[in-house]
Amino acid sequence: MLRHHFAAAWVVARRDFCAVIFSKTFIFFLIGPLFPVFIGAMAGAIGAQVSRDLDTPVIGIAMPAQDGDKLVAARAGLAPKMAGFVPEYTVLARLEPGERFDARSVLASKGVKGAPQLAAVVTGTLEKPVLTATSERVDQWRGQVALIAAEAGSAGPRTYPDVTADKIATSAAKQHVDLAVTAQAGQVLLFLLTMLLAGMVLSNLVEEKANKIIEVLAASIPMDALFLGKLFAMLAVSLVGIAVWGSVYGALVMFGMKSIPLLATPAVGWSMFLLLGFLYFAMAYLLLGSLFLSIGGMATTVREVQTLSMPVTMMQLMVFFFASYALARPGTWIETASLVFPVSSPFAMLAQAAQSPVLWPHLVALVWQAVWVAVILRTGAQLFRRTVMKSGPARGRRSWFRRPAVAAAR
Amino acid sequence: MKIEPFAQFAGTHQLENPPSSPELAIEARGLVKRFDGFIAVDGVDISVPRGAIYGILGPNGAGKTTTLRMLLGIIDPDSGYRRVLGTERPTEVARRIGYLPEERGLYPAMKATEAIAFLAALRGVPLKEGRRRGRELLEQHGLGYAADRQIRQLSKGMAQQVQLLGTLVHEPDLVVFDEPFSGLDALNQGKLERMIRSLAERGTTVIFSTHVIAHAERLCDQIAIIAGGKVPFAGPVDAARDRLRPQVRLETRAQDGLWRAALPADARHEGRFWYFTLPESGVEPLLRALIEGDAGILSLSIERPGLHDAFVAIAGEAAARALEESAEQAPEPKGRR
Numbered sequence: 001m002l003r004h005h006f007a008a009a010w011v012v013a014r015r016d017f018c019a020v021i022f023s024k025t026f027i028f029f030l031i032g033p034l035f036p037v038f039i040g041a042m043a044g045a046i047g048a049q050v051s052r053d054l055d056t057p058v059i060g061i062a063m064p065a066q067d068g069d070k071l072v073a074a075r076a077g078l079a080p081k082m083a084g085f086v087p088e089y090t091v092l093a094r095l096e097p098g099e100r101f102d103a104r105s106v107l108a109s110k111g112v113k114g115a116p117q118l119a120a121v122v123t124g125t126l127e128k129p130v131l132t133a134t135s136e137r138v139d140q141w142r143g144q145v146a147l148i149a150a151e152a153g154s155a156g157p158r159t160y161p162d163v164t165a166d167k168i169a170t171s172a173a174k175q176h177v178d179l180a181v182t183a184q185a186g187q188v189l190l191f192l193l194t195m196l197l198a199g200m201v202l203s204n205l206v207e208e209k210a211n212k213i214i215e216v217l218a219a220s221i222p223m224d225a226l227f228l229g230k231l232f233a234m235l236a237v238s239l240v241g242i243a244v245w246g247s248v249y250g251a252l253v254m255f256g257m258k259s260i261p262l263l264a265t266p267a268v269g270w271s272m273f274l275l276l277g278f279l280y281f282a283m284a285y286l287l288l289g290s291l292f293l294s295i296g297g298m299a300t301t302v303r304e305v306q307t308l309s310m311p312v313t314m315m316q317l318m319v320f321f322f323a324s325y326a327l328a329r330p331g332t333w334i335e336t337a338s339l340v341f342p343v344s345s346p347f348a349m350l351a352q353a354a355q356s357p358v359l360w361p362h363l364v365a366l367v368w369q370a371v372w373v374a375v376i377l378r379t380g381a382q383l384f385r386r387t388v389m390k391s392g393p394a395r396g397r398r399s400w401f402r403r404p405a406v407a408a409a410r
Numbered sequence: 411m412k413i414e415p416f417a418q419f420a421g422t423h424q425l426e427n428p429p430s431s432p433e434l435a436i437e438a439r440g441l442v443k444r445f446d447g448f449i450a451v452d453g454v455d456i457s458v459p460r461g462a463i464y465g466i467l468g469p470n471g472a473g474k475t476t477t478l479r480m481l482l483g484i485i486d487p488d489s490g491y492r493r494v495l496g497t498e499r500p501t502e503v504a505r506r507i508g509y510l511p512e513e514r515g516l517y518p519a520m521k522a523t524e525a526i527a528f529l530a531a532l533r534g535v536p537l538k539e540g541r542r543r544g545r546e547l548l549e550q551h552g553l554g555y556a557a558d559r560q561i562r563q564l565s566k567g568m569a570q571q572v573q574l575l576g577t578l579v580h581e582p583d584l585v586v587f588d589e590p591f592s593g594l595d596a597l598n599q600g601k602l603e604r605m606i607r608s609l610a611e612r613g614t615t616v617i618f619s620t621h622v623i624a625h626a627e628r629l630c631d632q633i634a635i636i637a638g639g640k641v642p643f644a645g646p647v648d649a650a651r652d653r654l655r656p657q658v659r660l661e662t663r664a665q666d667g668l669w670r671a672a673l674p675a676d677a678r679h680e681g682r683f684w685y686f687t688l689p690e691s692g693v694e695p696l697l698r699a700l701i702e703g704d705a706g707i708l709s710l711s712i713e714r715p716g717l718h719d720a721f722v723a724i725a726g727e728a729a730a731r732a733l734e735e736s737a738e739q740a741p742e743p744k745g746r747r
Binding site for chain 2: 019207213217218222386
């Protein structure tokens with residue numbers, strides 16, 4: 001009998017998989033995720049250009065001639081040694097003794113010749129410089145200006161000791177942070193993929209209802225075989241999508257596109273981490289998918305499915321936030337709860353794989369998650385059979401939604 | 411022991427939980443199904459012999475589809491007993507059953523052959539074999555030219571025929587049709603009737619629901635009439651027809667006279683004819699009275715009631731009884747809100 005179940009699930013899965021893969025719209029499914037990447041890249045490039053154009057501040061110098069030149073020279077000498085951003089210095093005016101300079105007016109006026117991005121003005125002398133700028137800029141540059149002015153005012157060239165570098169690969173604190181970053185990256189990728197793909201399952205039974213083939217299916221095969229087949233078909237479709245996207249990304253990296261920042265090697269090693277990532281994706285997909293299939297099975301129209309999609313997305317977000325929150329609280333009951341709670345378990349366990357080299361908990365977790373997939377599928381199928389495959393009105397509807405009793409039982 | 415109101419006409423005693431008979435393809439006793447308090451099916455008893463053509467007749471909303479769905483295991487009864495092809499779990503023998511629901515449907519993007527092969531695969535036939543049988547069936551039924559067309563490219567009638575072939579592709583022992591004639595033109599209705607007969611000739615049990623009595627009268631060995639979720643009659647078609655007394659049509663030369671006293675109370679005069687139910691005493695005493703009363707008989711014919719008349723009478727009685735029962739059970743109105 002179990003053999004018949006799986007055979008029936010296979011028939012349904014094969015039909016659904018072929019129907020999706022060989023449809024004209026599948027190409028849009030494949031290129032869909034490339035749109036945000038393309039738009040993001042465009043927006044990033046434009047933003048960077050704007051930022052370059054607008055956010056390269058310059059400090060103007062209005063001092064006696066020698067002081068101004070010394071200050072510019074000192075800035076040029078010190079800037080490479082200083083961490084962080086050091087603005088360009090440009091001489092606005094070489095003042096004669098007793099000549100005054102109205103820095104406030106210059107900063108208030110638009111388009112100062114030779115310094116369109118003028119953000120501050122240094123006046124006074126090297127011994128007593130005056131920095132005129134907005135409050136934030138003053139706080140930001142006061143120390144820099146003092147240091148550069150001191151350098152400029154010193155009698156001869158200063159020597160700075162050469163610090164011998166003794167670099168270590170990592171520290172315990174850094175390793176902990178790096179692994180947490182890897183864990184979070186894994187969770188984010190898992191979440192993005194499941195959010196992108198598991199939602200498709202929501203509308204999966206609407207086609208059968210709209211085509212009215214559901215009754216033939218219900219009479220021919222067990223309902224849980226139908227659910228199982230549909231779920232695995234969509235998982236296979238998702239894996240095709242991931243394979244294509246992964247290949248495109250790999251090709252782009254190979255042909256010289258910038259790679260993502262390197263992450264710390266997960267505690268279980270990269271190959272095991274990728275294998276577990278694949279398994280946890282499958283489990284997260286099956287868990288959320290079976291839930292969505294059950295919920296979506298109750299919907300009778302595409303409109304109802306659309307209405308359901310928002311709360312379902314929110315639910316996915318909550319699961320992800322829960323798992324992420326638990327990641328930051330190792331050893332607490334919150335972490336344990338996220339590991340045990342079936343829907344968040346794949347996310348939490350992937351984070352564990354990044355941070356702990358122990359493998360046996362993953363086997364337990366995968367079995368636990370598989371059991372829950374079976375439980376949700378079976379419950380969903382039974383619920384579907386009880387509430388949808390009947391002639392009468394749905395349970396719990398208010399009386400004014402009820403069909404007349406005669407029409408209820410054809 | 412529970413005896414149905416018209417069981418004597420069916421010539422069968424209907425027992426609760428009877429021993430299963432290998433001669434029966436379907437046995438159902440006391441099937442009950444409620445939907446949110448509304449009783450859709452209320453104690454249905456059905457016995458379908460193997461190899462028979464069995465009709466389930468009933469007005470719209472009588473509970474025919476719900477009964478069929480329970481027999482097929484699509485839904486479970488709230489109470490009662492069912493045995494289909496020797497098992498109480500119909501889903502276990504799904505591969506030996508063909509089912510054509512009232513609401514037909516196939517995947518529109520599938521080609522006709524693929525659709526049949528898919529339906530065959532659901533019943534355990536390998537895909538390749540299903541495709542071969544599908545092509546063969548389409549050829550046999552004059553639809554070979556549509557084998558590689560998508561369902562959405564076929565007319566509604568053709569799509570229905572494709573689904574019908576998909577229902578039979580796995581050569582089932584039991585075929586269940588829910589309103590199979592609806593949506594078919596007269597030619598295709600005739601074709602379907604021939605197909606049902608040939609299935610029965612090959613030993614396949616056919617059970618179908620309909621509210622068009624003529625099909626049942628032409629095809630069925632036995633019928634069950636469902637009205638208000640109950641089965642007021644189950645048995646051979648002739649037994650249902652015998653439920654009503656024959657009707658007499660009389661034409662006389664005389665308009666009035668002593669002979670009028672010989673006419674029963676239900677006699678009605680329409681045009682040149684009198685119509686009435688044949689009295690229980692038979693035709694001879696009636697003839698004698700008419701002759702002695704100088705009626706001047708021009709013509710007299712006795713017509714046996716058709717299944718349609720029997721159905722109207724039986725279903726009408728049941729509906730009236732159900733109405734009475736529901737009126738008795740209804741709570742007193744509390745006044746308008």
